[in-house]
Amino acid sequence: MHRTALIAAALSAVMLASAAHAAELRVTLHDVRVQTGHINVALVDGSAGWDGKAAPVQARQLAPSGDTAQVVFEDLPAGDYAVMVTHDENGNGQFDSNVLGMPVEGYGFSNNPNVMRKPTFDEARFALPAAGAAIDVTLR
Amino acid sequence: MDRRRFLRSLLSGATTAVIGATALRSFPALAGDPVRFADGLRDAPWLAGWRSVTSETLGPATVQVEGRLPAGFGGTLYRNGPAWTERNGFRYEHWFDGDGMVHGWRFNGDGTLTHHARMVATPKFTREQKAGRFLYMSAGTTVPDMQPVRNNDDANTANTSVTMINGRLFALCEAGSAFELDPDQLSTIGPVTWRPDLATVPFSAHPLVDRDGSVWNFGSIALMGGAGIMIWHIGADGALRSASVLDTPIFGYQHAFAMTDRHLVFVLLPFDYGDTGGTFFERMRFAPQRACRIAVVPKDAPDTAQWFEADFAAIYHFGDAYERNGEIVLRAVRHDDIDRAHSVMREAVAGDAAHAVNSPSTVLQLRLDLRSGGARWEDTGFGGIEFPLFDARTAGDRGARLYAPTKEGGATAPYFNAVASFDLERGRRRAWRYGQDVLAEEHVFVPRPGSRDADDGWVVGTLLDAKTQRSGIAVLDARRIEDGPLAQAWLPYTVPLGFHGCFAQRA
Numbered sequence: 001m002h003r004t005a006l007i008a009a010a011l012s013a014v015m016l017a018s019a020a021h022a023a024e025l026r027v028t029l030h031d032v033r034v035q036t037g038h039i040n041v042a043l044v045d046g047s048a049g050w051d052g053k054a055a056p057v058q059a060r061q062l063a064p065s066g067d068t069a070q071v072v073f074e075d076l077p078a079g080d081y082a083v084m085v086t087h088d089e090n091g092n093g094q095f096d097s098n099v100l101g102m103p104v105e106g107y108g109f110s111n112n113p114n115v116m117r118k119p120t121f122d123e124a125r126f127a128l129p130a131a132g133a134a135i136d137v138t139l140r
Numbered sequence: 141m142d143r144r145r146f147l148r149s150l151l152s153g154a155t156t157a158v159i160g161a162t163a164l165r166s167f168p169a170l171a172g173d174p175v176r177f178a179d180g181l182r183d184a185p186w187l188a189g190w191r192s193v194t195s196e197t198l199g200p201a202t203v204q205v206e207g208r209l210p211a212g213f214g215g216t217l218y219r220n221g222p223a224w225t226e227r228n229g230f231r232y233e234h235w236f237d238g239d240g241m242v243h244g245w246r247f248n249g250d251g252t253l254t255h256h257a258r259m260v261a262t263p264k265f266t267r268e269q270k271a272g273r274f275l276y277m278s279a280g281t282t283v284p285d286m287q288p289v290r291n292n293d294d295a296n297t298a299n300t301s302v303t304m305i306n307g308r309l310f311a312l313c314e315a316g317s318a319f320e321l322d323p324d325q326l327s328t329i330g331p332v333t334w335r336p337d338l339a340t341v342p343f344s345a346h347p348l349v350d351r352d353g354s355v356w357n358f359g360s361i362a363l364m365g366g367a368g369i370m371i372w373h374i375g376a377d378g379a380l381r382s383a384s385v386l387d388t389p390i391f392g393y394q395h396a397f398a399m400t401d402r403h404l405v406f407v408l409l410p411f412d413y414g415d416t417g418g419t420f421f422e423r424m425r426f427a428p429q430r431a432c433r434i435a436v437v438p439k440d441a442p443d444t445a446q447w448f449e450a451d452f453a454a455i456y457h458f459g460d461a462y463e464r465n466g467e468i469v470l471r472a473v474r475h476d477d478i479d480r481a482h483s484v485m486r487e488a489v490a491g492d493a494a495h496a497v498n499s500p501s502t503v504l505q506l507r508l509d510l511r512s513g514g515a516r517w518e519d520t521g522f523g524g525i526e527f528p529l530f531d532a533r534t535a536g537d538r539g540a541r542l543y544a545p546t547k548e549g550g551a552t553a554p555y556f557n558a559v560a561s562f563d564l565e566r567g568r569r570r571a572w573r574y575g576q577d578v579l580a581e582e583h584v585f586v587p588r589p590g591s592r593d594a595d596d597g598w599v600v601g602t603l604l605d606a607k608t609q610r611s612g613i614a615v616l617d618a619r620r621i622e623d624g625p626l627a628q629a630w631l632p633y634t635v636p637l638g639f640h641g642c643f644a645q646r647a
Contacts, residue, residue, distance in 0.1 A: 096336075099385075100364055102291045104339045114288045116277075140290040 024132040025073040027083055031139045033106055035064045037091035041071045042084045050082055050121035057081070082124035083110040085137050108139040172231030172281065172490055180491030186553035186606035189579055189637035190488050192226040193241060196269075198635060199256035202248070207627035209247065209615060210598065212589045214646035216323075217245040217600050217613065218302040219581075220311055221638020224259060225489075228273035234280025234421055235489050239265045240299030242311050242326050243635060245602070245613050249646070253613065253629040260298040260311045260319050261328035279315075280421035280483060292316045292364060293331055293340040300345035301640035305355055306378040309644075312345040314395060315363045315420075323644065334372070334380040341370050341383075345640065346396035346457075349532060352376065356404055356439070362391050363420065369394075369406060369435070371442040384443040390433050393424065398461035398470040401536035404437040405461055405470055406445075407506070409454065426478050428452040434515055436468060436508060448508050448515035454481040459503075459528040460540035468508040471542060471564065473526055476500045488554075498554045501525060503542070503562065520564050526556070527582035527640065531618070534594040539565050543599045543618065545580040548573040552606055555637075556580045559601055559614075561621045570622045574614070577607040584643045585618060595619055598626070600643055604634055611635045 027041060041060045048054035060071045064087070086095040087106035097103045110126050113119040126135060174192075181187040222238025225231060232238055243257040259265055264276050274283040277295040289295050296316035303310050303318075310318040310332065317331035317340055333339040342359030349355055353376030361368040367388050373381040392408025399405065410430040414423045432452055435445035459471030475481030480499040483489075487496040502523040508515050524547050530540035541563050545556035548571045557578055560571035574580050583601030591597060595618050603612045611634045614625040 096339075098291075098339045098341055099337045100341060100361060100366065102340055102364065104291060106290065112288065114286065116289065138288075140288045140294065 022075040023078050023128050023130050025076055025081070025128055026132070026134040027071045027073070027110075028134065028136050029069040029071070029085060029108065029139060030067070030136060032064045032067045032069055032087065033139065034087075034089050035066075037064070037087065037089045037105075038062065039064055039069060039085065039087045040095075043073050043076075043081055044084070044121070045079060045081050047121045050084070050124070076128060078128055078130040080125050081110070081128050082121055082126070083135065083137060084124070085109070085139060087139060106139040108137040110135055110137055112136075112138050172226075172233040174226045174229060174231045177226075177231055177491030180493050184493030184553075185609060186555070186577070186579060186604070187488060187491060187493055188606065188609060188634040189553075189555070189604050190225070190235070190485070190491075191634070191636060192231070192238070193223045193259070193636060196259045197257065198241070198243075198633070199631075200254050201256075201631050201633070202252050202254045203629050203631060205247070205251055205253050205627050205629045207625060209251075209627045210588075210617070213586070213598060213615060214247050214249050215586070216247070216644045216646075217243075217584060217602070217641050218304070218309060218323075218644065219243045219245070219602060219638050219641035220260075220298070220300060220302045221636055222297065222299045223257075223636045223638075224265065227268065230274060230283065231490075232274075232278060232281045233486065233489060234278070234483055235485050236299070236421070237278040237281050237297070238299060238636070239268075239297045240311055240313065241636070241638075242302055242309075242321060243638070244323075244326055247646075255631050255635075256326065257635060258326035260321065262296050262298050262319060263294050264297060278419055280419055282418050282422060291340050292342070296331070299639075302642050303347050303355070304642055304644050305374060306376060308378055312343065312347070314344045314360060315342050316340060318343045334374070335383065338370075338380075338383055343372060344396070347372075347374075348397070348399045350399070350439075351401070351532075354381065356399060358394070358397055358404075358406065360394060361385070362388075362393060367391055371404065371437065373442070382442065386435060386437060386443055386445055388433070388435070389447065390430075392433060393426075395456040396458050398458040398472075400461045400463040400468055402439060402463060403461075403468065404439060404442065405468060405508070406435040406437065407453075407455060407458075407472070408433045408435070410452065421482065426452070426454055426482065428454075428478055434506070434508065436510065446510065446513070448513060450506060450515040450517055453504060453517060454478050456481075457526065457528060459542045460530045460534060462534075462536055462538055462540070464537040466510050468510065469539065470506045470508075471520075471528070471539070472504050472506060473528055473544075474502045474504050476502055476523075485555075496554045498547070498556070499526075503528075503564070505564065520562075521567065522562055522564070522569060525560070525562075529582065529585055531585045531587065531594045531597065533587065533592070541595050541618075543583050543585055543621075545582060545601065546571060550576055552577050553579050559583045559599065559616065559621060561599075561618065570620075572616060572621050572624045574603055575605075577605055579604040579606065579637060581637060582640055583616070584641050586643045586645065589645065602638075602641070604637060605630070609634050
């Protein structure tokens with residue numbers, strides 16, 4: 001009995017800890033235009049990550065299946081984040097743009113900022129509370 | 141996934157710089173009003189030329205050809221123009237905004253003509269059809285709740301002209317890819333990528349065909365927020381020969397260009413681009429206080445140019461150009477009123493017939509002295525035209541005769557009601573007036589099969605009779621314009637007025 005109680009206490013402690021430090025972010029992608037290649041979803045927590053000067057907090061790659069898709073990031077501390085999505089439609093391992101720098105494959109950002117350029121981190125930033133969050137990103 | 145590479149490429153300075161300049165923002169909607177247009181149309185039936193289509197296809201309708209088609213004449217006139225201009229209680233305000241509809245006017249060879257038309261299935265049109273409202277950036281009107289676009293082709297309306305290369309038909313618009321169409325069905329095959337790194341780079345609505353059948357065209361990088369001109373050379377077989385970037389000293393607008401046997405000539409109109417948000421034509425303002433910069437580009441070195449300067453002139457379309465004794469002479473239609481040039485026929489687009497005015501114009505010649513570098517405009521004494529065309533077989537050292545819709549006598553609509561040929565060297569104009577109630581469009585030159593002399597052939601152009609509410613087509617002898625149509629055909633309906641066409645002769 002004593003031992004069981006100890007295990008129970010330890011489990012509760014772990015669960016409490018998880019609740020405090022392991023928020024979940026559920027990202028639903030919309031308007032996936034083609035069903036080829038890979039969709040890359042990067043989660044960053046600051047300008048450095050957004051500007052490519054630091055690795056993303058987490059990143060996922062998935063194969064498209066239908067015009068929507070879901071990605072779940074787990075074990076995240078509460079805080080500010082931004083999501084960047086690129087769809088490597090031809091699977092060549094690159095996000096292709098033309099000779100003028102105009103993107104020719106799908107992409108999207110958290111908050112779906114309506115700008116014809118890469119948004120700033122602030123434009124794409126959202127707060128992830130400890131309770132977790134679900135966001136929608138529309139690819140263009 | 142190579143995460144670092146994916147981040148770096150998305151974050152590349154080039155991407156940010158280039159697409160940053162064409163920032164899309166929400167802007168208070170200045171909605172055109174479909175009800176106001178419908179009211180206007182009731183009182184002024186000629187506004188049918190600017191009425192929105194409401195179905196993806198028109199026709200087919202087969203009608204008798206009146207008069208007598210000349211021996212050897214046969215084929216299809218393809219035309220393009222803005223056609224879908226209203227959705228969900230919202231009407232575009234700028235003529236250049238509507239989604240493109242391509243028409244085929246086929247002379248069947250048995251005394252009948254068949255017309256049919258189909259909307260170009262661009263990504264923009266296809267998604268907006270599904271949504272039941274306008275979603276994306278247009279050329280001149282901000283739409284409510286505008287959605288972000290991936291790139292310029294997401295907003296491409298493919299609405300300005302058509303061209304045929306090696307039997308392949310393309311719908312063209314100045315700010316994006318050519319869209320290939322099936323020449324028989326007019327169904328859309330898709331945007332053309334001439335080379336993978338050139339996807340979506342503008343391929344303008346005014347390509348010119350060289351004597352060897354190859355095609356020159358340009359793409360305005362200024363429309364993408366940069367400076368420079370992409371110069372395209374497509375072989376007669378439809379394969380890309382070269383794509384070169386010409387650096388330009390100014391941020392210039394150009395809609396079309398002119399060509400001699402040895403050179404391409406680009407006239408860059410200076411403009412300022414406001415940071416007020418909104419669409420291209422809402423933000424751009426011609427800068428008439430600054431000079432036009434003119435590039436004379438050798439065809440054998442298209443990334444180089446000899447530059448000239450001449451007074452500002454608001455020009456969309458050029459006629460021919462020729463080269464003689466170290467001088468290039470090119471012909472152009474100048475819009476005399478810069479505000480009207482900025483939004484041509486805007487009152488008609490809004491349904492305000494009472495205030496509608498056709499943009500006044502003058503035919504100018506630009507003389508470029510290749511030795512001294514001097515440039516000057518010269519007034520030809522002619523005007524009141526647009527959409528000039530000519531016989532490309534004209535010798536390279538003399539001026540071509542121009543064919544263009546024009547105004548002759550009274551007219552119900554403030555638009556062209558006639559067609560004329562202009563021999564600028566002899567100062568001669570020959571016109572045929574279609575009538576009080578007829579609106580006349582571009583007339584395409586069609587050479588007589590087997591002929592070699594310039595201007596031996598016909599002109600074919602489309603019409604809209606406001607009184608009978610029928611659109612039609614006329615064929616005239618190019619050398620006897622003043623004798624009027626040899627043959628005409630009228631449809632049992634009207635179609636929106638458009639911009640440019642090309643004639644595919646039947647072999």
